[in-house]
Amino acid sequence: MSDKKIIPAPLANEGLPPDERGLFCDAAPREYEPARGIMEDFANWARSESLWILGFGTGCGAIELRPLMTSRFDMYRYGIQPRPTPRQSSVFVIGGYASVKTLKRIVRSYEQMMGPKFVVALGSCTINGGMYWDSYNTIKRIDQYIPVDVYITGCMPRPEALLAGFQELKKIIRAGRAEGQNEYARNFEWFKANQKKVIKDWNMPDYNW
């Protein structure tokens, strides 16, 4: 990331009308120190065994989440369940290509999630743009805009691949390596600059608290 030009992004909520600025947070997110030793291991175990997916289908890949819920693949047995609000969910599944318009919603939803939060990006489009690599209104690499823990390749990945991806995510969480929230806070300005580079009509708060 060091080769990228870092543009300082002060949180002024400039995209908002003046009377709405006070309604939103203007403090940058901060890093949270993990607990030490066995407490953190236990917490990580609980986090990995209770993955609540934000039920926000971004792009065509979200169709792969439906078979996961129903009887054939049944993700509930792995402690994975959908949750309709970002406040309560801990996993954000980016379902394939993200248009700039969707990216705004992705960023807003991601920032509203409570940490520790994890991101699973599925499909080739989230890795290098996939078949939309030269599109004028989709982004190519989702991890330039929000931190990603697990990528699942394929176009489309099968539900089995998603389940394998979730198992991988569980391993990462248990190992204590899923610190996307802290990474986002650490490189906040870089992420924000990248987001603002592609989102031209920035009419939302800088940090969605």
Added chain:
Amino acid sequence: MEPTLLGRIGYAFLSLFVITNYGLLLIGSMARISAKVQGRVGQPVYQPYIDIIKSSVKRNAISHGIMFYLGPVFRLAGGVGTYMFIPAVFGSVVFRNFSDSGDLLLVMYFIFFGQLGMALGAGEGGHPYSAIGVSRGLAQMTAFEVPFALSVIAVAIQYGTLDINAIVGAQQGGFLNWTLFTNPLAVVAAIIAFLGMSMHNPFSVVIAPQEIPIGPPTEYQANLLGMLQTNRAIFNGAKLVLYMNLFFGGATNILVMVVKTFLIYFINVFVGQAFPRFRTDQSIRFFLGVPTLIGIASVIIAAV
């Protein structure tokens, strides 16, 4: 031997601990049974525990003001309060809780107290879906309260008391003494109200797990959500114990309590898996129709 006040408080904590764990296991096992009906394997029985632990170890949380914190507190107070005034096991010193004469009215108040507190807290959250969930919840609550209150009135008339302990005592000595057999209309009305109270299908539009994000607790997260989840277990347990006491002869030991409450809760799952969901207006019309008439009939029969 009559325990001291301190002893009773200690027993109350023990009783609360038991009902919390029982309620959590009940939720977990019912989720698993529902999954089996749908041809799935389903989540582990202990999943509610993990969910609560996970919610409690979240690293950050947001606030929307004081009322936002008080919402779950009221809800939990409603759940604990409901349970604390119901004798869980008839004749037991440990599970007697703080039941006293006239506690049936208090319990009925506590059942609805939590929901009102939650409505205030969820309103403070400012999320439009919370407000929709709250309005749906309160509308449905007002509707199912009518058959429930009527059947409680019928039971009170029948036994001539508002003391839950006395009501359970009157039903002892064989299952034919249960309210289920002595006053079946009241039980039918109350069981239909119970379906609405526990917000399973077909009356799950308040929670509406997918369309309206999760109803009133939309904005709740982290340890506040953990509190709500814990309360759900306690409150479920309390309602089940109340129904068991009023209509199914109570329990003389903890094993009977577990079996009876499990079967009462199973009615929910049984109906919920078989019927699709009502809209709010449909469920209000439903509750104010046949169940209310059954309730009135039970009151009239008990009175004459």
